[in-house]
Amino acid sequence: MGQRMEAAAGCLAVLGGLGAGLVVWAVRAQGRVDRFEQGPDWRVFVVELPLCALGGVGAGALAGALLHRRFRARRAAPPGP
Template sequence: MGQRMQAAGGCLIAAVGAGAGLGLWTVDFQGRFYRFEQSPDWRVLYAELPLAVLGGIAAALGLWALWTVVRRRRT
């Protein structure tokens, strides 16, 4: 696989990971944003959202790197 294909694959995997992190973050968003019928908890947006997206990216790229290493050892 060429370097351009590897770079494109890494970018695609990062985008998929960001989407997965965002998708997992939206689960029960209303319950976390309005806790105990109080005012909105803005930490959900400015702390949890970026961490979920970055965590999804990191997990996806980690799995991609592991898959690349395993595939290279087989050949």
């Protein structure tokens, strides 16, 4: 794989992780944003949204790095008999 393809794959892995983090946040925060006869819970936006987004980005970056190492090791190995 060329360097551009590796960079694109890494960017896609990070964006996929960000999307997954936002989906997890949306599912978890569904009923807590507006509660009955109460004001909105701003901690959902101020604390949990950035944590889920950063966690997703970190997970995507880790997955991209692990895949890169695995394919690099496979490519560098000498061919079998």
